[in-house]
Amino acid sequence: MRPGIREHRCPRCEIRKPLCFCSHIPQITLQTRVVILMHTFEEPLTTNTAKLVNKALLNSEIQIHGKKDERLTAASLHQTEGQSLLLYPSPFAVELSPEFVANLARPTTLVVPDANWRQTTKFVRREPALAGIPHVKIPLGLPSEYRLKTQRHESGLCTLEAIARAIGLLESPQAQQKLELLLRVMVERTLWTRGKLPADQCLTAGIPLAAFQHDQKGFPTTNGPIR
Numbered sequence: 001m002r003p004g005i006r007e008h009r010c011p012r013c014e015i016r017k018p019l020c021f022c023s024h025i026p027q028i029t030l031q032t033r034v035v036i037l038m039h040t041f042e043e044p045l046t047t048n049t050a051k052l053v054n055k056a057l058l059n060s061e062i063q064i065h066g067k068k069d070e071r072l073t074a075a076s077l078h079q080t081e082g083q084s085l086l087l088y089p090s091p092f093a094v095e096l097s098p099e100f101v102a103n104l105a106r107p108t109t110l111v112v113p114d115a116n117w118r119q120t121t122k123f124v125r126r127e128p129a130l131a132g133i134p135h136v137k138i139p140l141g142l143p144s145e146y147r148l149k150t151q152r153h154e155s156g157l158c159t160l161e162a163i164a165r166a167i168g169l170l171e172s173p174q175a176q177q178k179l180e181l182l183l184r185v186m187v188e189r190t191l192w193t194r195g196k197l198p199a200d201q202c203l204t205a206g207i208p209l210a211a212f213q214h215d216q217k218g219f220p221t222t223n224g225p226i227r
Helices: 050-056 098-102 117-126 159-170 173-193 209-213
Strands: 033-039 060-065 083-087 108-114 135-137
Touching: 033 050, 033 117, 033 159, 050 060, 050 159, 050 173, 083 159, 098 159, 108 117, 108 159, 159 173
Parallel strands: 033 060, 033 108, 083 108, 083 135
Antiparallel strands: none
């Protein structure tokens, strides 16, 4: 992103400042540890949802992969106690059912790749640090609410949604609901800035009045609301 544009964005939620939704980012404490393995190509994207997960879940971290001469270590993916799981729907992944979850050793570390499907497939297949970590998947559910880009598969989810649903099964349905609410706020406000969603359809948290006095780059304007 060009520096002149970034300075008009909130440094935390990364949307342009008049639309800041930082006050809607929950602070959630869980026993489950979430480790997000973010591809370096995802790092600069302002609409990356994994970064929101990291801001909301206090027991979470992001590790960047895909950088030259930097390798992931198996030690960083495991705790001294409990079970590590890789959230990746491979052919031999086990569904996160109540019966499966009930028999897990606690605390659980949920390892989550964050990249496009091709990058994730290659990474999981080639990364030695992921060898031996059981693969798990979430059951089929409601369609994705991430309307900022087209999903590769009809049942595809963005990273935040996948983590939220997994956390809902592993530990806390309430945490799942809070994360999904956060996603809706981010999606609605982003679609509004793109002119793809009227303000009266942004029902989750609305559009701040200050946003109507700025253009899409965050500069003051006298042209009225952006539609």
